[in-house]
Amino acid sequence: xxxxxxxxxxxxxxxxxxxxxxxxxxxxxxxxxxxxxxxxxxxxxxxxxxxxxxxxxxxxxxxxxxxxxxxxxxxxxxxxxxxxxxxxxxxxxxxxxxxxxxxxxxxxxxxxxxxxxxxxxxxxxxxxxxxxxxxxxxxxxxxxxxxxxxxxxxxxxxxxxxxxxxxxxxxxxxxxxxxxxxxxxxxxxxxxxxxxxxxxxxxxxxxxxxxxxxxxxxxxxxxxxxxxxxxxxxxxxxxxxxxxxxxxxxxxxxxxxxxxxxxxxxxxxxxxxxxxxxxxxxxxxxxxxxxxxxxxxxxxxxxxxxxxxxxxxxxxxxxxxxxxxxxxxxxxxxxxxxxxxxxxxxxxxxxxxxxxxxxxxxxxxxxxxxxxxxxxxxxxxxxxxxxxxxxxxxxxxxxxxxxxxxxxxxxxxxxxxxxxxxxxxxxxxxxxxxxxxxxxxxxxxxxxxxxxxxxxxxxxxxxxxxxxxxxxxxxxxxxxxxxxxxxxxxxxxxx
Amino acid sequence: xxxxxxxxxxxxxxxxxxxxxxxxxxxxxxxxxxxxxxxxxxxxxxxxxxxxxxxxxxxxxxxxxxxxxxxxxxxxxxxxxxxxxxxxxxxxxxxxxxxxxxxxxxxxxxxxxxxxxxxxxxxxxxxxxxxxxxxxxxxxxxxxxxxxxxxxxxxxxxxxxxxxxxxxxxxxxxxxxxxxxxxxxxxxxxxxxxxxxxxxxxxxxxxxxxxxxxxxxxxxxxxxxxxxxxxxxxxxxxxxxxxxxxxxxxx
Amino acid sequence: xxxxxxxxxxxxxxxxxxxxxxxxxxxxxxxxxxxxxxxxxxxxxxxxxxxxxxxxxxxxxxxxxxxxxxxxxxxxxxxxxxxxxxxxxxxxxxxxxxxxxxxxxxxxxxxxxxxxxxxxxxxxxxxxxxxxxxxxxxxxxxxxxxxxxxxxxxxxxxxxxxxxxxxxxxxxxxxxxxxxxxxxxxxxxxxxxxxxxxxxxxxxxxxxxxxxx
Numbered sequence: 001x002x003x004x005x006x007x008x009x010x011x012x013x014x015x016x017x018x019x020x021x022x023x024x025x026x027x028x029x030x031x032x033x034x035x036x037x038x039x040x041x042x043x044x045x046x047x048x049x050x051x052x053x054x055x056x057x058x059x060x061x062x063x064x065x066x067x068x069x070x071x072x073x074x075x076x077x078x079x080x081x082x083x084x085x086x087x088x089x090x091x092x093x094x095x096x097x098x099x100x101x102x103x104x105x106x107x108x109x110x111x112x113x114x115x116x117x118x119x120x121x122x123x124x125x126x127x128x129x130x131x132x133x134x135x136x137x138x139x140x141x142x143x144x145x146x147x148x149x150x151x152x153x154x155x156x157x158x159x160x161x162x163x164x165x166x167x168x169x170x171x172x173x174x175x176x177x178x179x180x181x182x183x184x185x186x187x188x189x190x191x192x193x194x195x196x197x198x199x200x201x202x203x204x205x206x207x208x209x210x211x212x213x214x215x216x217x218x219x220x221x222x223x224x225x226x227x228x229x230x231x232x233x234x235x236x237x238x239x240x241x242x243x244x245x246x247x248x249x250x251x252x253x254x255x256x257x258x259x260x261x262x263x264x265x266x267x268x269x270x271x272x273x274x275x276x277x278x279x280x281x282x283x284x285x286x287x288x289x290x291x292x293x294x295x296x297x298x299x300x301x302x303x304x305x306x307x308x309x310x311x312x313x314x315x316x317x318x319x320x321x322x323x324x325x326x327x328x329x330x331x332x333x334x335x336x337x338x339x340x341x342x343x344x345x346x347x348x349x350x351x352x353x354x355x356x357x358x359x360x361x362x363x364x365x366x367x368x369x370x371x372x373x374x375x376x377x378x379x380x381x382x383x384x385x386x387x388x389x390x391x392x393x394x395x396x397x398x399x400x401x402x403x404x405x406x407x408x409x410x411x412x413x414x415x416x417x418x419x420x421x422x423x424x425x426x427x428x429x430x431x432x433x434x435x436x437x438x439x440x441x442x443x444x445x446x447x448x449x450x451x452x453x454x455x456x457x458x459x460x461x462x463x464x465x466x467x468x469x470x471x472x473x474x475x476x477x478x479x480x481x482x483x484x485x486x487x488x489x490x491x492x493x494x495x
Numbered sequence: 496x497x498x499x500x501x502x503x504x505x506x507x508x509x510x511x512x513x514x515x516x517x518x519x520x521x522x523x524x525x526x527x528x529x530x531x532x533x534x535x536x537x538x539x540x541x542x543x544x545x546x547x548x549x550x551x552x553x554x555x556x557x558x559x560x561x562x563x564x565x566x567x568x569x570x571x572x573x574x575x576x577x578x579x580x581x582x583x584x585x586x587x588x589x590x591x592x593x594x595x596x597x598x599x600x601x602x603x604x605x606x607x608x609x610x611x612x613x614x615x616x617x618x619x620x621x622x623x624x625x626x627x628x629x630x631x632x633x634x635x636x637x638x639x640x641x642x643x644x645x646x647x648x649x650x651x652x653x654x655x656x657x658x659x660x661x662x663x664x665x666x667x668x669x670x671x672x673x674x675x676x677x678x679x680x681x682x683x684x685x686x687x688x689x690x691x692x693x694x695x696x697x698x699x700x701x702x703x704x705x706x707x708x709x710x711x712x713x714x715x716x717x718x719x720x721x722x723x724x725x726x727x728x729x730x731x732x733x734x735x736x737x738x739x740x741x742x743x744x745x746x
Numbered sequence: 747x748x749x750x751x752x753x754x755x756x757x758x759x760x761x762x763x764x765x766x767x768x769x770x771x772x773x774x775x776x777x778x779x780x781x782x783x784x785x786x787x788x789x790x791x792x793x794x795x796x797x798x799x800x801x802x803x804x805x806x807x808x809x810x811x812x813x814x815x816x817x818x819x820x821x822x823x824x825x826x827x828x829x830x831x832x833x834x835x836x837x838x839x840x841x842x843x844x845x846x847x848x849x850x851x852x853x854x855x856x857x858x859x860x861x862x863x864x865x866x867x868x869x870x871x872x873x874x875x876x877x878x879x880x881x882x883x884x885x886x887x888x889x890x891x892x893x894x895x896x897x898x899x900x901x902x903x904x905x906x907x908x909x910x911x912x913x914x915x916x917x918x919x920x921x922x923x924x925x926x927x928x929x930x931x932x933x934x935x936x937x938x939x940x941x942x943x944x945x946x947x948x949x950x951x952x953x954x955x956x957x958x959x
Contacts, residue, residue: 031941051779087749140938231934231949260915275877279929292890307756374676377643397545435535469688470719480511
């Protein structure tokens with residue numbers, strides 16, 4: 001398994017393997033079902049959940065509607081508090097900025113807090129190319145990094161691994177990166193956590209540069225917020241001398257008070273806790289007398305497709321996302337296809353609407369993602385910022401089959417309809433033609449009924465997609481409308 | 496009350512028994528049912544596959560055919576949700592595309608008076624005991640568009656609980672999608688089939704003979720999986736259970 | 747063009763699809779959610795704090811101000827702590843009964859030195875009953891963030907009832923965003939193995955909270 005998502009096949013092909021991998025299916029089923037029940041309980045504890053959800057949605061929508069203003073305000077606040085703000089239009093630029101900042105410290109290694117933004121831009125690989133080693137310190141990220149694997153979940157990137165697999169990875173790989181796994185390491189979660197503690201401790205204590213993302217940035221105060229569980233975040237945010245935070249521009253909230261909404265909805269939605277073990281909040285740097293935490297703070301504001309997403313009035317709601325991963329955990333498709341099939345650091349329902357917007361729908365995988373859903377709506381139901389994921393999925397399907405105007409890297413371009421949908425498009429048009437004419441529909445129904453004895457139970461060719469696993473329904477001897485007319489709506493008796 | 500039956504293209508073509516059951520049931524409850532012959536398809540498959548513009552003429556056609564009725568009743572949660580949830584959205588999108596209010600205005604009349612069958616029974620007719628008799632062990636699958644789109648809640652279960660002779664078994668993982676999802680069943684057939692197989696295994700674990708739901712599209716997928724897996728279970732539309740009486744039982 | 751101008755320009759073009767709503771922010775977002783959940787007496791709020799702290803595996807002690815020094819001494823002794831980190835402004839009285847050696851946190855002390863200390867004792871800024879959370883704001887009786895992070899045993903003293911609030915919204919009202927803040931809900935934990943919660947990773951694996959008052 002490679003460590004990148006480049007050249008991923010379309011979703012159905014990638015999912016095909018996952019569906020038949022019994023270990024993976026078992027791991028995902030166990031993990032997602034465990035968290036589903038817990039989330040429901042944690043949410044039910046809060047009687048005003050619907051109001052919190054609505055407020056969260058409105059805060060995010062308002063912020064996005066005035067994003068330029070809040071970005072400038074945030075920049076002023078962070079700068080006034082002693083931080084330095086950088087702007088990165090894309091991944092290449094963000095990686096360049098971070099690499100240069102690290103080099104300026106003279107260091108060749110950094111410790112990292114789990115961050116979706118740095119995953120998205122491939123920061124670790126970019127730093128590696130510059131001779132800088134980045135150590136992932138979140139337990140799941142560590143498992144992924146040691147296993148030369150790819151993340152498969154937003155919150156728990158190693159969700160596809162069970163405890164036995166994790167033990168094997170630790171035993172085999174830890175010594176390559178530093179302190180080896182303890183002798184006789186078993187697969188109990190407590191022992192695995194202890195092994196990670198020992199392995200990473202030395203790295204934390206000597207680290208001079210920390211790299212993070214942020215869950216929230218408060219425009220009025222310049223405060224950054226990182227929500228975490230293990231304490232690796234606190235280590236990276238407080239022990240190094242230099243801290244570099246790479247954050248997507250949509251992570252802004254206008255006011256300090258806004259945190260009261262998200263600090264209630266995020267933990268309950270993600271880890272199903274009343275509150276996660278640790279939340280760190282910092283505003284620039286402290287005065288040199290207190291010297292609490294890094295004395296050099298850099299904030300890298302990342303676009304990388306976010307403004308293109310913002311330009312789509314239906315699709316922009318995806319930018320409300322607070323990365324809780326509740327939608328992944330309830331998604332029946334994610335549960336069976338696994339995270340890797342989505343070909344992005346953002347898997348699951350949110351990934352299926354985010355990746356094709358951040359990256360465009362031109363690649364095979366991105367054009368297939370909007371279809372990676374049965375539109376069951378479970379994701380929308382649990383989303384703490386009420387992103388109507390099914391609505392955006394359908395909207396993106398439209399973009400794939402019809403093409404049309406989109407924004408790419410800040411420019412308005414006209415997209416051609418995607419290839420490979422010609423037969424479907426013709427079928428849809430033919431169906432529309434027939435359905436616009438009841439007589440034509442009736443003729444088709446009668447033809448189907450008259451030839452019913454000739455219909456096979458299984459279909460060849462593309463029809464196998466249905467009949468490979470499911471029997472076809474038998475066609476009745478007459479359609480309902482013929483019965484209705486023949487019997488005068490049943491009033492004339494007769495079946 | 497004069498009510499139009501919006502049977503849906505799938506039921507009309509493949510499941511006429513469901514249509515006859517709705518007519519029988521509503522007639523028994525004193526409702527005058529009409530089947531407008533001009534009806535075809537609500538456009539859901541087009542819309543959900545990304546062909547919104549192809550769905551628009553179908554939606555206009557729907558409005559032409561059904562606009563004059565007091566109430567429109569459909570034995571399909573997903574087609575009901577199409578009219579109620581997505582027709583207004585189609586109108587909004589047309590407006591956003593600079594095409595004015597015409598589509599929204601054309602579709603508006605049918606939106607509030609379209610009811611899914613169980614909703615119509617419980618909310619409009621105010622009945623939960625429809626006088627049905629069905630001596631079988633049954634489990635109920637709440638389909639996604641009925642559950643989360645229309646918010647049918649416990650209406651179907653209340654109707655089933657009042658059926659004489661019927662033993663209702665709880666379906667584990669009831670709220671989970673069966674994996675049909677329209678063209679999803681074809682485009683992502685592996686995942687769809689895996690979801691269907693899990694749904695069927697959960698249904699089997701109840702010991703019920705029959706799985707019922709308020710949507711034949713989902714039942715086509717679940718039933719097709721049941722026979723392929725040789726479970727011995729059957730899938731039946733809830734209308735056929737509610738129409739069944741001691742005098743004229745549905746098997 | 748700088749990337750700053752480029753990004754701000756893209757944002758403005760992206761939002762060009764309709765009139766901007768200039769409703770003041772206070773009115774743009776109706777806050778129909780609750781300031782706290784349920785009604786409780788002061789004593790019940792403190793009980794809820796104790797209950798929720800314990801639910802996430804913090805060890806909770808309750809004592810009077812007069813017993814505090816002895817309580818802390820007992821906890822350190824039970825732990826076998828030979829050394830204890832002391833923030834600069836901690837009430838000297840609190841550690842008057844312990845035999846453990848007091849280590850002052852100095853700006854020049856390295857993380858490695860902190861790692862050699864057995865325990866740390868701090869006060870807190872506020873505690874949140876509904877979530878079982880204590881918040882440290884770096885005041886002199888709480889010290890720099892690192893001192894409650896590197897040692898494996900953290901004793902945190904909460905003055906009840908005056909430092910206890912019911913809810914997250916009430917806690918934020920009391921806090922100063924310009925200070926470095928750490929919200930702590932139980933000892934460090936992870937859900938990264940099969941989405942099951944396990945306590946004890948990088949932060950202090952033992953969190954003891956003393957409710958004094």
